[in-house]
Amino acid sequence: MVVELLIRFVKKAILNYLRGVTSIMMQGSAARNEASLFSDREGNILLGNIGFTVITKSLIRDVLSYPLLLRFLRNIDKSNLNEVIQKPLILLKPFEVSLIPYRYLSEGYVPPDIWVFEMVKAGKIVYGENVLSLFNTTFGLDAGFRMVTNRLFGLNLCLPLIARSDFDSKVKMLAVNYESVKGILAALEALLFLLGKYRPTYSERGPLASEVVEAYAETFEETDDALETFKLASKLKLDPHGLERLSPIEYWFKSRSLLGVCLKIYNFQGNSKRYKLRNDHGARLSHVTKVKDVLKFIANGKFDPRILLPMDNVEETATRLMLSCVFSMTPRLCGKPSGVKKLISASRYSNFLHTRGEWYEITDHLKYFRPN
Numbered sequence: 001m002v003v004e005l006l007i008r009f010v011k012k013a014i015l016n017y018l019r020g021v022t023s024i025m026m027q028g029s030a031a032r033n034e035a036s037l038f039s040d041r042e043g044n045i046l047l048g049n050i051g052f053t054v055i056t057k058s059l060i061r062d063v064l065s066y067p068l069l070l071r072f073l074r075n076i077d078k079s080n081l082n083e084v085i086q087k088p089l090i091l092l093k094p095f096e097v098s099l100i101p102y103r104y105l106s107e108g109y110v111p112p113d114i115w116v117f118e119m120v121k122a123g124k125i126v127y128g129e130n131v132l133s134l135f136n137t138t139f140g141l142d143a144g145f146r147m148v149t150n151r152l153f154g155l156n157l158c159l160p161l162i163a164r165s166d167f168d169s170k171v172k173m174l175a176v177n178y179e180s181v182k183g184i185l186a187a188l189e190a191l192l193f194l195l196g197k198y199r200p201t202y203s204e205r206g207p208l209a210s211e212v213v214e215a216y217a218e219t220f221e222e223t224d225d226a227l228e229t230f231k232l233a234s235k236l237k238l239d240p241h242g243l244e245r246l247s248p249i250e251y252w253f254k255s256r257s258l259l260g261v262c263l264k265i266y267n268f269q270g271n272s273k274r275y276k277l278r279n280d281h282g283a284r285l286s287h288v289t290k291v292k293d294v295l296k297f298i299a300n301g302k303f304d305p306r307i308l309l310p311m312d313n314v315e316e317t318a319t320r321l322m323l324s325c326v327f328s329m330t331p332r333l334c335g336k337p338s339g340v341k342k343l344i345s346a347s348r349y350s351n352f353l354h355t356r357g358e359w360y361e362i363t364d365h366l367k368y369f370r371p372n
Contacts, residue, residue: 002044002089003035009081010052010073010095011126017069020058022102024127027051027115029237031122032201036240038174043088045171047178047240051096053119055131059101066099073097077367091367092175105134112136114143121200144190144198148262149319151186153354154179155256156322157362159347162249165335175362176248178240183255184233188212190262194269206234219261226261229254249334256326318353321346 011024028051029035036047056062072079073095081089104110117137125132158176167173189205191212192198199205209230213223220226236242325347333340352359 002037002039002046002085003030003050005084006046006050006091006095007126009079009084010050010097013072014052014054014069014097015127017065017072018054018056018058018062018099019065020056020062021054021128022057023055023125023129023131025053025055025119025132026122026124026126027053027098027119028096029202031119031124034202034238036178036237038240038243040241043090045090045092045174047092047174047243049093049096051098051115052126053098053100055100055102055105055128057102059103062099066097069097074365077369082369083372085369085371087371089369090171091369092171092178092363092365094365102131105131108136110135112139114139114147118200141193144193144262145266147186148190148259148266149322151179151183152256152259152326153322153351154362155183155252155259156326156347156351158248158252159325159329160337160344160361161363162252162329162334163340163344164337165249167248170244171366172363173248174240174243177236177243177246177251179362180246180248180251180255181233181236181240181243183259184229185237187255187258187262188230188233191216191265194265202234202237206231206238209234216261216265219265221257226258229258249331253331256329260327314353314356318350321350322354325350 007026007030014024015021025031029048030050035050038045038047054062076091076095100110110116112135116135117139120132120135120137123132158179161167161172161176167176185202185205188209189198192205192208195212195215197208197211199208209227213220213227213230217223232242325343328343329340333343337344348359348361
């Protein structure tokens with residue numbers, strides 16, 4: 001009920017700010033009815049984000065309006081959302097909205113990716129024309145490698161918290177545990193890619209954990225522990241209420257360990273090269289992305305000169321720095337923030353590069369709502 005309410009609320013905002021919309025589709029776990037909602041007597045906490053893919057036939061006008069929509073969503077706690085909820089609500093992450101020109105989609109300029117595959121399989125159209133058949137859903141093995149690095153960036157966001165080890169609120173503890181769960185599941189998913197057994201939903205992927213552990217048994221330090229960790233993470237993603245019983249620091253290191261195993265396997269098999277578009281289609285889509293980045297920074301009162309540079313160079317630097325930070329962290333450093341100040345600074349800077357100019361930690365986007 002809470003998730004559906006948020007979907008309707010954001011859909012209305014999209015249609016209010018973007019005038020050339022022909023289709024709005026859901027992406028991510030919310031599209032598959034697998035969204036992680038933690039609910040107790042005190043209220044509801046939405047741990048994941050809700051993603052939307054918007055197709056527009058008015059490219060210039062909607063690209064100009066797009067930053068205004070993002071500003072509204074970033075400041076959604078100042079909206080009237082509290083008038084329609086029935087008990088306190090916390091949003092841990094911002095909404096994701098991807099804007100795609102209809103012409104680029106119809107002419108095949110949108111590159112295949114894992115999010116496209118899952119979105120098409122979920123088939124959740126919340127507005128307008130069904131254009132899912134126009135998406136290319138054939139993605140390469142490098143999609144698994146990119147998923148692993150993205151989830152390592154998620155662990156990197158948690159690094160300042162586990163360094164301080166001062167989980168003074170349920171939300172902070174849940175945030176770290178949830179990122180760790182997603183990291184563990186990314187390891188499972190990336191290895192399913194290599195086995196050719198990837199499935200579009202968490203509920204389908206979880207039961208395949210034993211096949212992954214058996215296939216790569218020589219790489220895992222303890223196969224039984226790896227299997228149980230995969231099974232527990234699959235259960236927690238679908239029902240997050242057990243997250244509060246986990247040790248954030250212990251689970252963070254479990255997640256890092258399994259993601260590290262994936263990196264070794266991908267490097268050994270030569271599948272770790274970053275995906276790059278080497279054609280005019282990719283260049284055209286990249287140009288639109290860069291224009292949106294410029295407008296997004298202007299809308300938020302910022303301008304980052306890095307958006308004028310090749311993003312591949314920035315992303316590679318961010319990834320190398322992040323890997324150095326995440327794998328430099330040790331259990332004995334937890335709870336000693338004064339001893340890891342340089343590590344935390346480097347960690348934050350890698351995320352700054354990765355997010356194209358946003359300084360934030362994992363709980364910085366929290367939005368609190370209380371019913372009127």
